[in-house]
Amino acid sequence: DAGVTQSPTHLIKTRGQHVTLRCSPISGHKSVSWYQQVLGQGPQFIFQYYEKEERGRGNFPDRFSARQFPNYSSELNVNALLLGDSALYLCASSFGGRGPLYEQYFGPGTRLTVT
Amino acid sequence: QQQVKQSPQSLIVQKGGISIINCAYENTAFDYFPWYQQFPGKGPALLIAIRPDVSEKKEGRFTISFNKSAKQFSLHIMDSQPGDSATYFCAAGSGNTGKLIFGQGTTLQVKP
Numbered sequence: 001d002a003g004v005t006q007s008p009t010h011l012i013k014t015r016g017q018h019v020t021l022r023c024s025p026i027s028g029h030k031s032v033s034w035y036q037q038v039l040g041q042g043p044q045f046i047f048q049y050y051e052k053e054e055r056g057r058g059n060f061p062d063r064f065s066a067r068q069f070p071n072y073s074s075e076l077n078v079n080a081l082l083l084g085d086s087a088l089y090l091c092a093s094s095f096g097g098r099g100p101l102y103e104q105y106f107g108p109g110t111r112l113t114v115t
Numbered sequence: 116q117q118q119v120k121q122s123p124q125s126l127i128v129q130k131g132g133i134s135i136i137n138c139a140y141e142n143t144a145f146d147y148f149p150w151y152q153q154f155p156g157k158g159p160a161l162l163i164a165i166r167p168d169v170s171e172k173k174e175g176r177f178t179i180s181f182n183k184s185a186k187q188f189s190l191h192i193m194d195s196q197p198g199d200s201a202t203y204f205c206a207a208g209s210g211n212t213g214k215l216i217f218g219q220g221t222t223l224q225v226k227p
Contacts, residue, residue, distance in 0.1 A: 004158075031213065033213065033214075033215075035215075040220075041219060041220070042121075042204050042206075042217030042218055042219055042220050043159065043204070043215075043217050044217070045214045045215060045216070048213045048214060050213070055213055056213055056214045058214070090158050090159070092215075094213070102147075102213065103149070103161055103164060104149075104161070104215060105161060106151070106158035106159045106160070106161075107158050108157055108158045109157075109158045
């Protein structure tokens with residue numbers, strides 16, 4: 001079975017530009033979460049979507065937005081890029097959005113560099 | 116209250132030894148505690164997870180020990196191998212939110 005897939009693998013953008021990152025969850029999974037991982041740190045939660053609805057939002061500015069499509073794939077959008085947005089963006093897939101036993105499986109990530 | 120504190124920051128172990136990584140949390144609403152392994156350039160891979168109603172869970176060479184009263188949990192890697200060299204993250208989550216809070220990570224090096 002295919003795992004979580006993310007595209008693109010790497011991306012270089014200039015300050016002020018906009019970026020769209022894409023994620024396809026594991027087949028059968030209905031929830032997608034997005035995390036930002038800065039070099040040398042643990043992942044930081046950005047959003048969770050379940051059945052196309054936002055279920056959680058982390059402490060990130062409004063420049064960050066996301067959506068989930070009917071096929072459960074998801075997009076993360078970041079506007080007005082800053083140098084500090086340079087990071088590995090991770091997508092995690094889980095079967096359900098809530099429940100004590102749900103497990104999140106991460107994709108390989110998209111490495112975003114802002115110059 | 117949302118933090119998860121992980122230690123040590125780095126760890127060097129001889130092949131065949133036991134690697135131990137510790138985490139502590141404050142929020143008693145957390146009810147799910149996974150450990151992830153991450154190799155350079157890759158996404159985190161789920162290793163093992165535990166709920167607070169059990170004190171220990173073992174899967175192969177990996178064991179989680181959980182102390183609910185102390186709000187601490189740890190990962191033990193038995194018979195550590197060079198292939199275990201990676202960064203390990205503990206995390207905590209609440210079933211009500213689906214959000215995982217990660218520790219800062221521990222870089223493990225297993226020497227041959």
